[in-house]
Amino acid sequence: MKKKLCLFLVLFINIGLFSQSKDTIYYNSEWKITNSSKYNYYLIKENDKKNGAFTAYYKSGEIRCNFYCNEINYEDIINSKFESKFTAYSKDGNIIIEGNYENGLKTGKWIYFSDSGIKDTEEVYEKGILNGPYISYYENNKIHQKGNMLNGKKNGEWITKYYDGGLKSIYNYKDSLATPFCHLCNEYKKCKAVINNLFSKNSIQTSWICNDTLAYKQIDEGLLVTFNKETNSNFYIDIEVPWKEYDDISFEVTFKNTENSALEYGLVWNETLIETTYNQFMVTNNSEFVIYNLEDNVYMGNKFDKTESLLLGPGAENILKVSTKGNQVYYSINGDVVDTQKITNFEGSLFKIMVYNNQNLDNESIILKNFIFKDTEEYSSVENGLEPGKFEWTGSGSGFYVSNDGYIVTNYHVVENAYEVWVKCKQDGIYQKFKAEIIQKDVSNDLALIKITDAAFKSLKEIPYSILSGTAPLGSEVFSLGYPLADVIGENVKFSSGNISSLSGMYNDVTNFQMTVPVQSGNSGGPLFDKNGNVTGVVVAQLNKELYESENVNYAIKSNIVKNIVDMVPNPSFNKKKTKMKKLTQEEKISLLSDYVVMIQTF
Structure with missing residues (x-):
């Protein structure tokens, strides 16, 4: 008797499961019908229900969206005749989409959120076509971009802002084509x-x-x-x-x-x-x-x-x-x-x-x-007088890391008269800017030690180069990486190469050596590397070619002098295996070292 009862229950459960499977429609991430082994969402079909309220679920069982239909198309659900309110959710239950349909077409304001519930985008529709204001947001709720759509295309003035709310650009569009005239501002309001x-x-x-x-x-x-x-x-x-x-x-x-x-x-x-x-x-x-x-x-x-x-x-x-x-x-x-x-x-x-x-x-x-x-x-003329005057850095130079927690060496004259110092550098493969402070000055040798103090700065891996304690020999090959003439030829790192042409600087200054590596305004403070990719000096000056009728006479501070200020760094993190860089090609050295050379901008 017990065996018959168990058999009956198993049969009953299997029939129930089979019945539920037939009434469950499975969809992939693009809402195309798929099978029960390769699905992202599912919807339970109730007795051939064609209209009314519906609920779709994540594979794990959480509600994916609630919606109404005048006529649902289970096989092609995207083209169903949606009506009234539509709401989608993240797996955590946060609203990620909300808006309204009319006769199967989007209408009015639609708002999109991140999975964590932070507002991402606002759009306005008319009969399924974007018509009206468009606004996108950063995760800090500040506006990223705003403008107007007309018949599904950008038209009129579109404004883009930086993460902190500062103006980045103003473009004008006609049917999604940008007109030639625009306004561009950098992070420093230049x-x-x-x-x-x-x-x-x-x-x-x-x-x-x-x-x-x-x-x-x-x-x-x-x-x-x-x-x-x-x-x-x-x-x-x-x-x-x-x-x-x-x-x-x-x-x-x-x-x-x-x-x-x-x-x-x-x-x-x-x-x-x-x-x-x-x-x-x-x-x-x-x-x-x-x-x-x-x-x-x-x-x-x-x-x-x-x-x-x-x-x-x-x-x-x-x-x-x-x-x-x-x-x-x-x-x-x-x-x-x-x-x-x-x-x-x-x-x-x-x-x-x-x-x-x-x-x-x-x-x-x-x-x-x-x-x-x-x-x-x-x-002020671009952003309606929020702040008066021109906003541009008063000086710029180059520098390089001497610790993985943000200590940087540069020239003293780069930061000499600065009341504010910023560092533009690569983090996670993209250029970012961070506030920095002057930690130590060596006026007589024209050196300075600064440190990034911004909490958003991420510590670096081990620095791939060392600072040489000896002086590079006369005639040796050297190269520089830095940011010359950044406001003219761009804020990306530049490479120059040459040789050491004298073991002393102007007026036989033994703390410097002379080199044929070209130097421009903005190179100051940048590292000079030997052929093995280790720091042999710091670029410091160019002889005034008009005053002295000279060509390509340039100077760098010797690395043994630079070590004196580097020794003040609490936790230097240089590569102790000097053979590591030797194995790289010149192009590979430049690619690797560029991430450790920074642009310094002063106000």
Whole structure:
């Protein structure tokens, strides 16, 4: 009797389970029907129910979402005719989506949250299409981005902010295409008004005119300018910039080679037609650059030189850039400064892109991809007067870690007059900025020890280099990593190499040595490495080439002097196995060491 009863119960349970399985619909993460072994969510089907309230569950049994349907489609649930309120939950029970449907289409405000319940995004729908305000948030509840959608596309002004609430950018859109004019601000409230004009045929253009409309055609990549024996020997574009009084500016153009690009091309700036004044920066396919200067119709000379920065192969791109800081002008090719000069005033408001076919070659061509013009702005004029004045660092330099908890060596003159010090460095593979304090000064040797004090800073792994106690021999190969001219050629680490050319500095200073490694403003405080990747000095100065009529005479503080200030660090964490770096190639050393070289910005 007991055996029959047990058999009956087992049969009853199996029938029940089988029945439940038939009424359970399984879905994958994209809400496509799947089988019972490969599912993320499930929904229990009740007697062929077609409308009303429904609940879907996670595989582990928690509620995934509650919703209403006028007509549910179990096989294609995404296309069911949803109605009224829709709510989705995380496994912890936090609301992650809430909004409303009308006739199967999203309507009104929809709010999205992270799994922990922090608001992420707000959107507004009209008949299933994004129409209205859009706002996204950081996890600290500050706004990340806000703007307006029209018929599912970005339109009008869109503002992006930093994690701390500071303004990052303002763009204007038309049907999700960005217009060329925008405002950009960095974390330190240094702002630029920017024209970024893409010449591609599908982009929105700013105002420009050219001398020959038959010499180019618009393609996906930009303007394809082509010369032949019947057309003009030159092509130029006049750019209309909507400002007349400039502070610090930059003007850059990206050129792309074709199979036949034996042309001379470049930029013209500071031009005024009334007084016949201009400055011209041109390059040739012979790896040469030329700088012409004309002022009040008087020829002021030129600079002609070879360069290794120019890329000549078919398909290669070259970015030519002119930047000003005060009365100093920087000319760069692909991020490398090839020349500098001083100009007493900027008279012209005209800018040109020039292409010459001086050799009268047939079927020569080049692609103009874009031009970017930037002019310094007041932060107050960008963000409605929240703070007055211009916000930019007063100085910058380089430094390097001497402990894994944030101690850094740099030059004293980098932080000498600072009331605030910030360090920009890599953490988790991305650049971040942290507040720092001056810990120790060695004025006589021009050294300083600073420490990152920001609680968000994460300790580093063991530092891969050592600081040498001896002096590198005369003629030995050395290289530097640092952040020269960061506000001109970018805030990313730069590599330079050379040799030790003297074991003493200026006036036979035995604490320094002379080297041929190029040095620019911003290199100060950066490490000088030997060929094995260990610190043999700290970059400190460049001999004034105008005053002493010198070329490439630069100095570094010897590593045995640097060790004196490093010895004050409580827990130095250098690599004690000096053979580790020897096994790496030069490229591998640079890649590894770059993460331990920082940019220092002072206010």
